[in-house]
Amino acid sequence: MKSHVRVAVIGGGVVGCSILYHLTKLGWSDVALIERKELTSGSSWHAAGGFHALNSDPGIAKLQSYTIELYREIEALSEHSVGIHMTGGINIAATDARWEFLRADHARHRVLGLETHLLTPSEIRDICPLIDVTDVRGALFDSHEGHVDPSGATYAYAKAAKKAGADIYRHTRVMDLKPTGRGTWRVITDQGEIEAEHVVNAAGLWAREMGAMVGVQLPLIPMEHHYLITEDIPEIVAAARELPLILDLDAEIYMRQERGGMLVGVYEKDAKPWAVNGTPWDYGETELLPPQLDRLADALIKGYERFPAVAEAGIRRIINGPFTFSPDGNPLIGPVPGVPNYWSACGVMAGFAQGGGVGLSIAQWIIDGEPSEDIFAMDVARFGPYATPGYTTEKAREFYANRFLLAYPNEYWPAGRDMQHDALFDSLKARNAVFGVSYGLEIPLYFAAEGEEAVETPSLRRSNAFPNVAREVKAVQEGVGILDASSFxxxxxxxxxxxxxxxxxxxxxxxxxxxxxxxxxxxxxxxxxxxxxxxxxxxxxxxxxxxxxxxxxxxxxxxxxxxxxxxxxxxxTQEYQGIHLAGPNARTLLERLTSCDVSDKALPFMGVREMEVGLAPAMVARLSLTGELTYEIYMPAQCLRAAYLKAIALGQDLGVVDFGFHALASMRLEKSYGIWSREFSRDYxxxxxxxxxxxxxxxxxxxxxxxxxxxxxPADRTLVTLAVEATDADASGYEPVWHDGNYVGFVTSGGYGHRVGTSIVMAYIDRAVADAPNGFAVSILGEKRPAQIAREALYDPASVRPRS
Structure with a gap:
């Protein structure tokens, strides 16, 4: 064993081997991988091996496309077969809602650089004769899908890395990790000790244990996952070509061909965490968990109705193996906050779709200082201290059980909710607030009307929140609104x-x-x-x-x-909580809450002062995301509820109302104000x-x-705002933008502007067409809707109101 390496990668699954390979690809050969057993031990060896480029996040979709293209490269470099089967894949819709969802996704795929096609039921039947299409509406076909041999792909990464100079230490268990005091790590193993400038935790099922060695609690939990392999099916044996991957979310089943039979998997509702308190070190390198078919029965019965030939086939083998899941199902990668030169590459559930891209990103991050794509959806830093082991278990179970459900852009799932409340939560709940969640904290989205249930119905179209948000925006425009801004x-x-x-x-x-x-x-x-x-x-x-x-x-x-x-x-953030007062009567209300001078001269636009508000010490800032006169007021959390209640009481004759983040989103679009993760990110x-x-x-x-x-x-693309001729739906993000029938860009944010009465998007488009007078369209739910570029803010373009 070497005494020193630049990078020590812990874990010999597909992700760890990919990282090792990419470090060498980018020029670092003094790197090593440490594996407690054999390569692929843990989860990689029993994976189904499927891959696809489709993903709702563009950064992840790009990395998945990269992974697929990479297989031929590593096969050639390593001279080791990855067993690739490029069969294509179909995603079936058997309900109107699913079909609408797939049509909207099909439009977005243009933005993601993916070529997909919508299929009719008869076309589905032509490429997959196993399907009963009686109640099928259609399907989405992607030629860029298939499967690989999990062991073959993993060993190809490893062999390519070794050829480039990397070292691989098998049957070597990491016993501890200690900082040297020089910015490096002592990697203590049962076979000796090695000093590493960087340590990458790619330990899979044992990632939590590797994190605990450095005082890090990674939000991960292994979940049991079943799939079964059938006996030969006559229709498959007689088929002239290999069947595509099949994803039937309405039937809650996924399948691919396995020789003359089918590999059939489900994500059952009775999701079962495994090794909640830690993965045993003696868990075998090729060990499976006892199958529990009774837990799968309901899902299999539902799926078999669509695939009767599969239902009639015998079962050759049942696999029940653990995979690690994060709370939202995405990987945890990147530098771990607070632990210098310690990297996470864990929770990569779709290892054979994402492993290549994850390896590239980690290698770029270590060597170049940042990855080439914005991958915040995978970043280990997207979670905070609220993601406790109990929270992680609840959310991972929920994600697993809901894996095949439609995920709406305005939907918040219930697991792990109501765990963090700010000082105003109870008061806002009593006023019929509908809450979402951000970083574990409950935040007000909007306020339901009196007598109306405080629940937003998830939808791809305008939801039941729409009239309430309109009411809130109107009240802010004409009087004064109060926003709970504690989450900033x-x-x-x-x-x-x-x-x-x-x-x-x-x-x-x-x-x-x-x-x-x-x-x-x-x-x-x-x-x-x-x-x-x-x-x-x-x-x-x-x-x-x-x-x-x-x-x-x-x-x-x-x-x-x-x-x-x-x-x-x-x-x-937790110590200082706050409210925003927004609207033409905001100054009058603030004057009633303080004895300080808050005139335009004393507190001008883009000014900040410390003063007493509602008897509490506060910081008051005058700036505006609403496009109205706005004061942001922050004070010690224990003082906020009293100040809020006083503002409500003193503002009755001023038309005071509560408003939520849905209304704020509407108003900021009317002002062409961008926000992080939408208009602003590492991609731009x-x-x-x-x-x-x-x-x-x-x-x-x-x-x-x-x-x-x-x-x-100047860059080739620029950010613009467009007014869209929409009907009952608005864009939500990554819909294509067209000009004279040509694809020219994509939506970053969309919604309805209640003050100006139109649907609005912000979008990145080709700079070459940004000055075109007309000819624009935006895809909404797969339908091209006419649009017009707004050359200035749609609401109060001179910004007179916030400066008044």
Whole structure:
């Protein structure tokens, strides 16, 4: 065993071997993989081996496409067969809702770079004679689907990595991980010790144990998963070609051909976690769990109605093996917050669809400092301390059981809910609030009318929330509304060197004392890393505000780029909670809550002051995401409920109402205000996103060289707003945008603008057509709807109202 390596990858499944290969592909040969048993031990060896490029997240879809294309490469390099079968795949719809969903997905696939086709029932029958299409509406066909031999693919990655100089230590168990104090790790094994500059946890079923060695609690839980292999089926034996992968979510079944029979899998409703308290170290390298067909009976009966020939076949083998799941079913990859040079590559449930892309991303991140794609949906930093083992188990069970259900854009599943409440939760619930959840915290989406059940019905079309949101927006426009804004992230940065450290971190000028600035964060590549609001309360004291669900993500960036002597960083999100007062009567209501002068002169637009509000010490900032006069008020959490109730009582004659995040989303679209994870992400640059005006090129900051290059050579795409002639549905994201029948871009956000009375999208389109006067269309539920570019904000384009 070597004494030192640049990277030690722990775990010899498909993900670990892919990471090892990609490290060598990018030029690092002094790397090693450590596996406690044989390669593929754990979950990889008993996987079904299916792959597909389809995914609702564009970053993940790109990585899945990359994985599929990679198989031929590693097969050639390793001279080891991966057993690839490029059969294509069909996703069947047997209900109107599913068919509408597939048609909408088909339109989005143009954005994702995927070529899919919609099939009629007779076309389905032609390519898969096993299906009874009596009640089938149609299907989506993707030629870029198939399956590989799990062991063959894993060994191909490993052999290609070894040929490039990597070392693989099998039958070597990692016993402990210790920091050296030099920024490296002591990897202590039962076969010796090795020092590693980076450690990658790709330990699969044992990932939790590897995390515990460094004090990290990864939100993962193994789940039992069954599939069975049938005896030969005459229709398959007689078929002239291999059958495609079959996904029938309405029948709750997936299948692929396995020699002359079928491999049949289900995600049963009675989901069963395995090894909840930890994976046994002596779990065998090729050990399966006892099958429990009684748990599968209901799902199999339902599926067999659609595939009668499969129902008549005998069962050759039953596999019940554990796979690790995160709370939302996506992998946990990237640098683990708070643990330098320790990386997660765990929970990759679809290892043979995503393993290549995960390996590439981790290798790029380690070597280049960032991955090539925005993969926040996989980032280990998307979860925070709320993701406890109990929460993880509940959510993973829910995800598993709902794997085949339609997932609506306005749907929040119930598991793990009601675990975090802010100071206003009970008061808002009493006022008929309908809640969603963000970073484990319940947040108000809208307020149901009196006598109406406080539940939003999930839908691809405008939901029952629509008239209530319209009422809230109208009240904000005409009077004053109160938003519970406690979920926003708040970071206090202070100390004698705070200004100097922040000045390098953010691309804009620092605000003066008592002032506010919007501040993009850039990576060295020039891509966006954040969009923060910076408030300066004193020469050496700042507050940074951002999206609440990015707290761990922001914290990781601050740890790397903001920590310095004389700088103190504190996450004050839970300590400081707040409300927004928005509308033409907002100043009048604030005057009733404070004895301080809040006139336009004393507290101008983009100004911030500390003052007493409702008898509590507070920070009051004047800025607007609503497009109306707005005051953001933050105070100690224990004071907020009393201040809120006082605002409600004192605002009755001013038309005070509660409003939620649905109304805020509507109003910010009317103002063409982008938000993180939609218009702003690591996929985009300031020039693309229209944030170039917030960059101060006269100073030094992270990413300046790349930003200067983009300023001189604008990107091919630009962010625009379009008004859409829609009927009863709005875009929700990643729908294609067309110009004169040609695909020119994609939607980032969509919704209805209640103040202007039209459906609105924000979208990235080709810069070459951005000045075209007309000819635009946006796909909504698969139908092209006419659209017109808005050359200025659709509501109050001069921004008179927030400055009034």
């Amino acid at each position: 992230a708040k970071y206090e940065v202070s100390g004698p060197n705070a200004a100097a450290a922040l000045d390098r971190l953010i691309a804009n000028r620092l605000p003066g004392t008592g002032r506010i600035r919007l501040a993009p964060l850039l990576a060295p590549s020039g891509r966006l890393m954040g969009d923060l609001t910076v408030m300066r309360l004193a020469e050496d004291r700042f507050f940074l505000f951002g999206s609440g669900y990015l707290q761990a993500w922001h914290g990781r960036w601050f740890d790397t780029h903001l920590k310095a002597e004389g700088v103190t960083i504190r996450n004050r 640059t300031p020039g693309m996103a229209g944030l170039g005006r917030f960059i101060d090129f006269s100073k030094d900051f992270i990413g300046k060289d790349a930003a200067l290059a983009e300023r001189d050579t």
